[in-house]
Amino acid sequence: MAAEIKPGPGLNDRFNTPKKPVLVSKLEGFSDDVNAALLIPGEDAVITASDDRTVRIWLRRDTGQYWPSVCHYMPSAATALFFSKGSRRLFVGQDSGVVSEFLVAEDRNRISHSKDYQAHTGRVTAVLLAESCQWLLSVARDKMFKLHCAQSGLCLGHFVSEAWCTAVAIDSLAKMIFVGDYAGHISTLKVDEAAAQSSIGNTGGVVSGVIRYVTNLKGHAGSVRALTWDSQNKFLYSGSFDQQVFCWDIGGQCGTAYELNGHQNKITAICYAPERRMLISGGEDSVVVFWDMKQSRLETPPWAESDMCQRCSRPFFWNLRAMMDQRQLGLRQHHCRSCGQAVCDKCSAPRHAIPSMGFEFDVRVCEPCYAQLKSAQQQSQTVFHEAKHVIVAMDVDEPQKRLLTVGQDHIVKIWDISAAMQ
């Protein structure tokens, strides 16, 4: 029986959801690219870093509009941000490779410079303070990951990657550090705590050897752009130019990794709301996707190797012998995304979304899998939203249910995501 091919949901249907985020405000007036922006949790305040060299703090006024209360000019382009609300310490990565630390006034109307970390010789791409251990982590286009003591300012160690470093995350409990790079690798590093501790009082200069290379998480076929650590479930999330989000089950220790396929262009930002267990991804397709991580997902199956179709037994084109014997033309090999079988085009004609495997778009499946998927009628819980600008960075404030998207259009948008978070 010929498979019935149901037209997949059009893009417009996908965005037609009652859970739509609502645009609350827009921050404008940048004369160059905005590289990073943060929501100060629980406050109507935003910090931005731009290629126009400004670091600005924006406060929401009575009119509902955001206006800068601070506009500080850096010596070079401001490329990365981290703010610790408790200690009011603000870290700014720069194009020059320097990471500058500021203290933000309680009323958010002033920032004062406290120190500089001569961390890198290339554009800083991410900076992060691990508060429990007072470690400042930074990565840059000089292919380096640097670990500094955020008390003494001393460099505790470094790691050299094969490509530009693009993202960093830390499991503060296990002292594991994840460094993403432009080649698609995620290097896993372990900090030798005893060595790091003993070097804190040391004023003698650079200490090396506290960082140990553990492994490389392989999977992405494009530059890693964002990394986020979920400390509760011990998952590492990575977003990549290969349009995929990978969920690495580090805590499970079985090498399991799930894929989330919901974008049709490069993923540039991911953030995580731990209470709601929601992962939010954004990309160059101008789309924000809200993934419910409470939903259980299956690993995608490995692709089978075969020299003939595993359904109709017709040979694939390199199987010359069977082609001669059966007097058949060789066929191209395809794979069913649901069961992983090697099949010909005819035996894998249907297309169906597989939300349980993170495939939110229609993908190639074989006929038995299609019948199964169709009868199961699995409802996708994933929310898609058109942000109407090409996203370069994002941040979420879960208690206030606010999402921030930074666009290539030099605009920062603030969204009310109450409905999406329900």
Ligand SMILES: [Zn+2]
């Ligand atoms: Zn076949």
Ligand SMILES: [Zn+2]
């Ligand atoms: Zn199948």
